[in-house]
Every structure is written in C-alpha cells, then in structure tokens.
Amino acid sequence: MPEGYDVIVIGGGPAGATASGLLAKWGRRVLVLEKEKFPRYHIGESLVPGCVPVIEELGATELVEAAGATKKYGISLIWGAVATPWSVDFDEVSPHPYAYQVKRAEFDNLLLTHSRRLGATVVEEATVRGLVYDGDRCVGVRYGAGRSEELTEVRAPYVIDASGQGKLLARQLDAVGWHEDLRNLAVWTYFQGGDRLDGRRAGNILVENCPPGWLWLIPFSDDTCSVGFVAQTAEVAATGLAPAEVLRRQIGESNEVRRLLADAVEVAQPRTAKDWSYTCGRMSVPGCVAAGDAAAFIDPLFSTGVMLAMKGASSAARTVNAILDEPGRDDELRADYEKAYRDFLDVVVSFVRFFYDPEKKIVEYFEQAQDLVDPYRALAAREDFIMLISGLYGARPVMESTAPDPLAGTAATA
Structure with missing residues (x-):
C-alpha cells in the first residue's frame, strides 16, 4: 500500500x-x-x-x-389513541419536499x-x-x-x-x-405485488402499531416492499414462536399492512437483527x-x-x-x-x-417534539414534529461542525 x-x-x-x-x-x-x-x-x-x-x-x-429510488413525501402512521391512519408531509415545513426509499x-x-x-x-x-x-x-x-x-x-x-x-x-x-429499554428485535422480509397508499403517499413508509410492537411497510419502485416487525426481544421470546412466525402473525393481526399485502406474495426469507x-x-x-x-x-x-x-x-x-x-x-x-x-x-x-x-393523543406527540426542539414556539407543534422526524430541526443544522467550511469563498458546486 x-x-x-x-x-x-x-x-x-x-x-x-x-x-x-x-x-x-x-x-x-x-x-x-x-x-x-x-x-x-x-x-x-x-x-x-x-x-x-x-x-x-x-x-x-x-x-x-x-x-429509480422511490420518492418518499412523508410518513403515514396508525399510532396513537385513535386507531385510524394519519400522515404528515415533509413539504409542510421542510425545504426538501421528499426523501427516498x-x-x-x-x-x-x-x-x-x-x-x-x-x-x-x-x-x-x-x-x-x-x-x-x-x-x-x-x-x-x-x-x-x-x-x-x-x-x-x-x-x-x-x-x-x-x-x-x-x-x-x-x-x-x-x-x-x-440503551437497555430499547433492546429490541426486528424481523423482516420482502413481498411483491399488493396495494400501496393512495396518490402522493404511495411512496410513504407506513408505520402501524401492532402490540406488542410495530410494523413497517416500505414500498420500492420495482413493485416489491420491505415489511418488518419490531418489538422488545423479551416480548418476541415470550410468544414461543420463531421470529418469522411472529412477523406473519402480526401482519395477520394488523389492519392497514394486512390490507395492503392481501394480494402480495412473500418473495424472500425473513431476516432478524436485535439489541442494536x-x-x-x-x-x-x-x-x-x-x-x-x-x-x-x-x-x-x-x-x-x-x-x-x-x-x-x-x-x-x-x-x-x-x-x-x-x-x-x-x-x-x-x-x-x-x-x-x-x-x-x-x-x-x-x-x-x-x-x-402508542396510546397518547396525536397532538401530544406533536407537543413533545416541540418541547424538545422548539421551546420558544417558533413553529407550530405539528411543524416541529415534522422537523424532528425529518432530521432538520433547530436553528443550527443537525451535527453541523463549527469547523470552517472547506468551500467557503469558492463555488460550492464546483
């Protein structure tokens, strides 16, 4: 070398x-x-x-x-005291209207x-x-x-x-x-086909509360999607089931994820990760x-x-x-x-x-985000929530170094 x-x-x-x-x-x-x-x-x-x-x-x-990355304009959730889907869009507050799956x-x-x-x-x-x-x-x-x-x-x-x-x-x-209280286990697999959320939200990640944990569904542009379940490792072990069986059981007990996967085919072997x-x-x-x-x-x-x-x-x-x-x-x-x-x-x-x-009112999640990142109430609580989950909150950008900008005084895009 x-x-x-x-x-x-x-x-x-x-x-x-x-x-x-x-x-x-x-x-x-x-x-x-x-x-x-x-x-x-x-x-x-x-x-x-x-x-x-x-x-x-x-x-x-x-x-x-x-x-061909899927454009993700926001996040859709079934979470909180009211068990109906709700969404937030990044462009409600972010200068970047979408991210990617x-x-x-x-x-x-x-x-x-x-x-x-x-x-x-x-x-x-x-x-x-x-x-x-x-x-x-x-x-x-x-x-x-x-x-x-x-x-x-x-x-x-x-x-x-x-x-x-x-x-x-x-x-x-x-x-x-x-983080001992976040020693969780994730189990996930991939499906092809099925439905997506409507319109602009078709590329959103869906997060659904499904006790004793939660499910995700991430859509991709090739008609496949990633679907996983996260819960405390002890809760998964207490079921007496293999992680893959837990995932399939939780999908079957869900509402929106089950609906979206009704006509989908599982096309990969489940994987797991824990204690991360x-x-x-x-x-x-x-x-x-x-x-x-x-x-x-x-x-x-x-x-x-x-x-x-x-x-x-x-x-x-x-x-x-x-x-x-x-x-x-x-x-x-x-x-x-x-x-x-x-x-x-x-x-x-x-x-x-x-x-x-997962039992709090939706507005309580917004207000907690505001308490954490915007104590002077410069934005509405909902906007603070979006800024927080987007990784864009605060007057000082996340993890911005005070080190000099190497491109200061030059053409930044050169």
Missing part, C-alpha cells in the same frame, strides 16, 4: 462513502478500507430529508434520482462508487483488525486483505472510523453504551473520530439510521479537514463534534421513548 494519504476511512457504507467522498472532493488524499465486496445487502431502506443536503453536497442527487445494496454501492469518482482510493475485502497508536494518538491502521492472515500497516495523519456495527474504536475503548440501540461513550481519540453506526445507532422507529450516518460523516469530514489545516485545534474540534452528535442523539432517544407509548 503506497504511503501519502491524508485520511484513512474504515468502512465504505453511507458514513464512510460520505466522509471519503467529501474529503476527496476538497482535495484530500483518502484511502477507504471496506471489509466486504460491494454491492452487499443491508437493512435501513427508508431515508429522511436530513439526508438530502448531504447527497447534494456530494453531488450525487442526479445519480440517486436516475437509479432505497434498496441499500444499490444505494450504498452508488455512494461508494461516487466516492471513487471524486478521487478516494477504495480497497474492498480489506478488514481492519486494529488501530495503530503512537503514544495516545492514533496514527494508522492494520488490515488484512481477503482471507489472508498477513496484516498490512498503513499510516495517515487522521483516521475516520466508519466501521458500522463493528464499532472498532468504541469496542477497543470499551465505550459501547447500550446504543450510543458510544467516546466517539474520538486524538487522530481518530467515529461516525455513523460506529458512533451510535438509535431504534429505527423514525428511520434515522442513514441520516445519522451521512450527517455525522459530513460533520466528521469537516472536523478532520479543519484539524489537518490546524493540528493545534484537534482537541477543541473533536469536542465540538462529539457534543453536536450527542445533543442530537439525546433528542432522538428521548422522543423515541416518548413515542413508544
């Missing part, structure tokens, strides 16, 4: 592709080490408008549109390929085994290529850990903090910052996963870019990065916990 990189990025998912793409776009020499061969399967298919500014910043909007294998591959085009060097099937330190400072990584047991060491002034659920930095620091909600107690050390799932992952109720990954990676890229210019500000800029990240995570976790009571 040749020397001379400014930044090593561990992982090529949405966080790694975003951070590497932006840094390469700004003229940095970037190496991405991705353990898998792309395209590869991943869950987390429903994006929110908070992703859109980052996609634009990367210059990838036309690519996403051309790939995406097949993650396609979307993630698109982003990583785009990072290559922007100038990042991407090595796939390269598994990072550990960080390299000089004293207390991270100065590089050791990785294995393919199935080889031989490790290669490569160094750079900065490392970004975007290793996803691998959480390389946090695991080495023993800093993974699980966590926030890492440390997200950086001198020479290394974590972004995306390597820093935190919050319950999927509001589809924040990819947004957190891309927003966090954008902020991480700005932070690292500024530190490379002014190494003496390392501690200051890392501290600001972590604070901005944690402030947003605290709000999301608080609201998820509140929203998990």
Whole structure:
C-alpha cells in the first residue's frame, strides 16, 4: 500500500462513502478500507430529508434520482389513541419536499462508487483488525486483505472510523453504551405485488402499531416492499414462536399492512437483527473520530439510521479537514463534534421513548417534539414534529461542525 494519504476511512457504507467522498472532493488524499465486496445487502431502506443536503453536497442527487429510488413525501402512521391512519408531509415545513426509499445494496454501492469518482482510493475485502497508536494518538491502521492472515500497516495523519456495527474504536475503548429499554428485535422480509397508499403517499413508509410492537411497510419502485416487525426481544421470546412466525402473525393481526399485502406474495426469507440501540461513550481519540453506526445507532422507529450516518460523516469530514489545516485545534474540534452528535442523539432517544407509548393523543406527540426542539414556539407543534422526524430541526443544522467550511469563498458546486 503506497504511503501519502491524508485520511484513512474504515468502512465504505453511507458514513464512510460520505466522509471519503467529501474529503476527496476538497482535495484530500483518502484511502477507504471496506471489509466486504460491494454491492452487499443491508437493512435501513427508508431515508429522511436530513439526508438530502448531504447527497447534494456530494453531488450525487442526479445519480440517486436516475437509479429509480422511490420518492418518499412523508410518513403515514396508525399510532396513537385513535386507531385510524394519519400522515404528515415533509413539504409542510421542510425545504426538501421528499426523501427516498432505497434498496441499500444499490444505494450504498452508488455512494461508494461516487466516492471513487471524486478521487478516494477504495480497497474492498480489506478488514481492519486494529488501530495503530503512537503514544495516545492514533496514527494508522492494520488490515488484512481477503482471507489472508498477513496484516498490512498503513499510516495517515487522521483516521475516520466508519466501521458500522463493528464499532472498532468504541469496542477497543470499551465505550459501547447500550440503551437497555430499547433492546429490541426486528424481523423482516420482502413481498411483491399488493396495494400501496393512495396518490402522493404511495411512496410513504407506513408505520402501524401492532402490540406488542410495530410494523413497517416500505414500498420500492420495482413493485416489491420491505415489511418488518419490531418489538422488545423479551416480548418476541415470550410468544414461543420463531421470529418469522411472529412477523406473519402480526401482519395477520394488523389492519392497514394486512390490507395492503392481501394480494402480495412473500418473495424472500425473513431476516432478524436485535439489541442494536446504543450510543458510544467516546466517539474520538486524538487522530481518530467515529461516525455513523460506529458512533451510535438509535431504534429505527423514525428511520434515522442513514441520516445519522451521512450527517455525522459530513460533520466528521469537516472536523478532520479543519484539524489537518490546524493540528493545534484537534482537541477543541473533536469536542465540538462529539457534543453536536450527542445533543442530537439525546433528542432522538428521548422522543423515541416518548413515542413508544402508542396510546397518547396525536397532538401530544406533536407537543413533545416541540418541547424538545422548539421551546420558544417558533413553529407550530405539528411543524416541529415534522422537523424532528425529518432530521432538520433547530436553528443550527443537525451535527453541523463549527469547523470552517472547506468551500467557503469558492463555488460550492464546483
């Protein structure tokens, strides 16, 4: 591996592709080490408008549109004391009228390929085994290529850990903090055919309360849809059924999801994931910052996963870019990065916990969102709810770094 990189990025998912793409776009020499061969399967298919500014910043909007991603104009729910469907539309308040429903294998591959085009060097099937330190400072990584047991060491002034659920930095620091009350299990599969919501809402994600948990239905442009059930792991175990049987039972006991799937055919084997909600107690050390799932992952109720990954990676890229210019500000800029990240995570976790009571009046959910993000009542409570679930709330954009904008004073779209 040749020397001379400014930044090593561990992982090529949405966080790694975003951070590497932006840094390469700004003229940095970037190496991405991705353990898998792309395209590869991943869950987390429903994006929110908070992703859109980052996609634009990367210059990838036309690519996403051309790939046939389903336009998602809002979210539709059967949730709350009144068991009838209700919806909110992003363009009620957001400058971005829609987000996307995406097949993650396609979307993630698109982003990583785009990072290559922007100038990042991407090595796939390269598994990072550990960080390299000089004293207390991270100065590089050791990785294995393919199935080889031989490790290669490569160094750079900065490392970004975007290793996803691998959480390389946090695991080495023993800093993974699980949200015990959100130790949930998800089971999901795919259907072809069936109906969709009417009109403009045909691309919406549908979230339906279905005790002891909730169902999602995410429509795609190829006439398939992702359908899953989320509940506390203990509640699923208490049924005595296999997770796939629980999913099918909950679909049968639902109202709107069952209606939409009445003429659909299940076309994939069910998959499961569990115990995934966590926030890492440390997200950086001198020479290394974590972004995306390597820093935190919050319950999927509001589809924040990819947004957190891309927003966090954008902020991480700005932070690292500024530190490379002014190494003496390392501690200051890392501290600001972590604070901005944690402030947003605290709000999301608080609201998820509140929203998990499915018996409240709808207006109570709106008012709780307002209490969390808009104490001065600058917007109506319903608008604050939309801003929160869109990842766009507040006067200061989510996870915006105070690091200087690399494109300030230049043509931002150049």
